[in-house]
Amino acid sequence: WAPGPCTAEAGVLLVAPRKGVLTQTRRHSYIISLLGIRHVVLAINKMDLVDYRREVYDAIVADYRAFAEQIGLEGVTPIPLSALKGDNMLARSERMPWYEGPALMEYLENVEVEDEHARRPFRMPVQWVNRPHQDFRGFAGTVASGVVRPGDAIRVAPSGLTSRVARIVTQDGDLEQAVAGQSVTLTLTDEIDVSRGDVFSAADAPIPVADQFQATIIWMHEEPMLPGRPYLVKLGTHTVTGSITQPKYKVNVNTLEHLAAKQLELNEIGVCNVGLDRGVAFDPYADNRETGSFILIDKLSNDTVGAGLIHFALRRAENIHWQALDVNKQARAGLKGQRACVLWFTGLSGAGKSTIANLVEKRLHALGRHTYTLDGDNVRHGLNKDLGFTDADRVENIRRVAEVAKLMVDAGLIVLVSFISPFRSERRLARELVEQGEFFEVFVDTPLAEAEQRDPKGLYKKARRGELKNFTGIDSPYEPPEHPEIHLRTTDLSAEEAAERILQHLQDAGMLYPADELSGL
Template identity: 65%
Template sequence: VTFDGALSEAVAGQSVTLCLTDEIDCSRGDVIAAADNPPEVSDQFESTIVWMAEEPLIPGRAYYLKLGTQTVSATVQSPKFTINVNNMEHMAAKTLELNAIGVAEILTDKPIVFEPYANNHVLGGYILIDKITNATVAAGMLHFSLRRAQNVHWQATDIGREAHAALKNQKPKILWFTGLSGSGKSTIANEVEKTLNLLNRHTFLLDGDNIRHGLNKDLGFTETDRIENIRRVGEVAKLMADAGLIVLTAFISPFRAERDMVRAMMPEGEFIEIFVDTPLEVAEARDVKGLYKKARAGQLKNFTGIDSPYEPPENPDICVNTVEMSPAEAAEHIVRQLMPLK
């Protein structure tokens, strides 16, 4: 259908409305294909990537992947290798620098329709976009889907998150405490949990140091490891929220992109970002664990606030200033902001 009436056929470049025989959900990004020769659908791929940004690739960080009219969130794993364009030699690499060409695995947050770039440039070529700056950072070509993506399917269950929450008579939430080391995140989160416990709320506190004794004991403190640390914690917190719990997490979580990634996992209103606002000089003066002293002496690398950046929340849901508030006062303020909890 067009403004001037119905057409018997249309070609690429024309603006038309397609009317389907059956009423189905078909919107931007969907693909109509011949039933006997459909394109593939997957959420994990091997790809060649051409990096075009001055900031290097950060493996594990979420970028927007735009393929045709499909836009999804995607993470790039550490490259398998980079390609020397002069002799086509394969070289080991942990990231991709400006103008580098490499081969890496890409994971998307939901399946997309694609074809190998060798067969179809439109459904096989894509760009990566930085979520913070909205700048195009890379272009790529999909080779093939990874077999493991085709063998894993979501198993539906009869008892869902609504039933779990109703049984506990509460609305599940993730209370995400973020701030510098020594800001008081763990202390305040513990006070908040104690108050919620007295209010008969079902809670669980995930603390950064405790998690690194088990689930994340294999991770260090490089930028890549910190991103993976938060990704894992976000997935665990989401599962606990699905069980109907109010989950409190106390992590430095220095990068906005990863905090936003966890927020995107949750339904609207169920992720509460709590900024424990403490100036660096105050946190360093406390230095309960002696970490700042070691970092200043060069004994601790990649320490937030010293030789690794901290990106404070721009619009936190709740903010507490630990210079002006005691831990008990901060906890009371947070609980008041959360009411009603049901």
Template identity: 75%
Template sequence: MSHISDLIATDIDQYLKVHEKKSLLRFITCGSVDDGKSTLIGRLLYDSKMIFEDQMTALESDSKKVGTQGGDIDFALLVDGLAAEREQGITIDVAYRFFSTEKRKFIVADTPGHEQYTRNMITGASTADVAVILIDARKGVLTQTRRHSYLVSLIGIRKVVLAINKMDLVDYDKAVFERILEDYRAFAARIGLTDITAIPLSALKGVNMLEEAAETPWYHGPSLMGYLETVDVEDAARQAPFRLPVQWVNRPNLDFRGFSGQIASGEIRPGDAIRVQPSGKTSTVARIVTHDGDLPVAVAGQSVTLTLADEIDISRGDVISRTDSPAHVADQFEATLVWMSDAAMLPGRPYLLKIGATTVSASVTEPKYKVNVNTLEHLAAKKLDLNEIGIVNVATDRPIAFDPYAENHDTGGFVMIDRISNATVGAGMLHFALRRSENVHWQAVDVAKDQRAELKGQKPAILWFTGLSGAGKSTIANMVEKKLYALGRHTYLLDGDNVRHGLNKDLGFTDADRVENIRRVAEVSKLMVDAGLIVMVSFISPFRSERRMARELVKQGEFFEVFVDTPLAVAEERDVKGLYKKARRGEIKNFTGIDSPYEAPEHAEIHLAAADLSVEAAADQIIGRLREAGVI
């Protein structure tokens, strides 16, 4: 028995060693709804002997219950794992599957066909080397075929298999195949897809899946599996300049300091000169350290720790490049942005931008246009809604190291994250740095904020009054300023209505305009704090994101959110300006509290139950809080 066990262990060990040496191909299947993506993947799993006996038994049983394939095995059931998918007969999530043949290992992403799940398709395509785009031979090139092809091109996939499926339903007609291929090539040429291999298939019947089939004697190209096993995928990451995004500063003891991460591209050797970005500091690689010992050379895909000849300041998120081909550094960019959130992208709204191991605050400063991916038409845009794709200008709060996405996917691709929910709301590709980001520099001055404040005998601060229209914000802010003036303090009051007569007179009351309104006022408030003033800002400012953005422009302790908490019924009853009546009659659109939301503060420094307080009492409460904080 021991001898048999040793033989089994040896066979397993040899199998694993052979398996390790196989190359890995990642590919994506996409197309319109019901083109047969899941059936195709299920057939590949079946033909590559990746189905266990109990799975096969369950598949045969489920196929009989579903009864959609006229007695044939429904291979789609192997992939459509979600109950909702089986009930609807469609794929609504990205399903990843692994399988292997004697020649290669594969990871395939089965992505949704519906337009509303475009974000899922982007996720699946982000790591793929090849795209298998399915077309129903009965329907030809459809809108969703063009949409997915555009997204494939956008992500940077250059090798496409045009799988013209369900040929059995058109009697394997060569003319149908050639007509679809001609239509597709005409569209693909417009988006830069030229490496196209068209294969006539019947995934359900297994025609041209493993080998050339008798049903298509007029076709002399590869089978689908034959193509996938032999397609040469260039290792672009090995050829690109060296990039190591630092994920961790490794300091186990005082005698060792290294910088760990996975090499995104290129290769590195001990003795190579490197540059750390965005700081620009330089040094030389001393060692390449791994768990299994030092390496003479490290290449893309390997996780390593570099030690340097010099003690220089490096943090998580920095990028290590070779000095002969450093990354770019900038804080303003043009980018393609795919919006993936139900809440629209609004210019000026602060988000988090994550690129590699770096996370910075960022906003879209200007949408240039959005793309109709069905016609490739450029359309004017002030915002981006769910699944829309736009060309935009992006600004970050500090310079970051990057490469154009076309040159390096790892250092040129990014995601945008909602600052409050931490949900991923967008994915993008950087094109280039805006020229002005390289030419505009901060001008140093000799008189600073502390000196200006000292001259006035006070600590500068922002009192940010927020609440519904008619809550009493401006009235209370005005009383607070009078009391501060009586105390000899230097102040200024920025009122929403007054600012809209000048600085913001070009803005309306859409969500996008409200965001820009607050962004401008927040920047002005920051300048006033820098001047040493106590500035009162009285704006509805309905969105938490923008109030948070304003807070983060100044130092901790310099921002006081004052929530003038007046119930809607009370504010509407006051209706000093008659705005609520107009809003109720539909004469004013996007009115906060009526047809536009108000997001109440969750942790305001000063919370005023304004309906229960006199103006004098509310102002005294604020003055008392400022005394406690040492502002006055």
């Protein structure tokens, strides 16, 4: 996925005459219609394999036009081709005298396209703050739409700061105006705070800002889209963390039906709500392709996993604001003589997470510390009793618990979270919800063979017999922490020794002020 498809005015869709219109053809056509591409060449290639027969061509064209009409694709030009033999590539072919339309290159060189970007309001995402010396400060980027001139009033999003354009600077000298598609550096008349990822827009037509919106998602990765999992969202030059809700529906590209879905698989298209960790500047895709599209990036692998086209901001994003409170986290924790934090215990089932967490809480309680334990089994009796053990449900399970842990940290508590939490992405999400230094990942490291031997609940035996599906370590993966704050190898430590090590770590990190004597507890 790249900016190209979002700015293209014409596209070439290949169809094999011996296979005709396939599901893939319909999917690509549906994506073309979503992207707003106005002119489409239906390139029916390899006509030599069907002896250049007109009836084959006519049948495919009729089938495709019927589907194109359903999705509102009007500018379709069918061309029969044989790229191997050059038929209808550069010039009309004598082997298909029945075809009277243009050759492919003739069409592409003469198709009339309209550049609507110049007629839209001015937008320019800031790519780079250019400050070679103290006497110059400019903001480099590519004009996404509209026209800008020196003296124009502009607004910076998401900050809302305003100024005027002083100069339009290029390597070849200053310009009197810049239009869509030009890469320029703008200088402003005022010293205001502008960073990479901000967007300049016309002051009289400002770009909207929100942290939640509805979008069409095109999923492009073998691993399914999991609602609630954090992804990187790259919109223009701005990259933020976001997550996607369960799809409102996915589209059957053959029938165009809206189908219920819990997640999106490879090549599926659906409509979802997207929530971000901060407000970003955007336009609806229908108004501006450049500022209305984004890509989704996996936070661990950096793979591009999906693409999105924004519909509109959700009203709650504009109407709900954070309420400032006079009594804050530091005040609540200080009253308890401690610093609030999360101890996140992760490991296989049977590793000893709950046992060690219980011992740690007992010792902290004896010290007069204020704690609360969120245990995986206990939470599934209430808050998460509606969730199963699929990958999607596991992600939502951890997302909810992480949010509860965040609230408890804000209450000034030392929170002990004991969950298998098999995926690194969700543990990272939990870490990012609290401030730096407030999250301690405790890896209760027990080999699978040892955990199976212990098997206090008999779960491994059931999983081995096929009675438990999606069981971590058997038929569902566990991703061990790469850099945990505390690493407990339970084959070398007793539960009591592991608890003492955690308490000492908390003491060394200054979480238990004033200093306490931990010996003899």
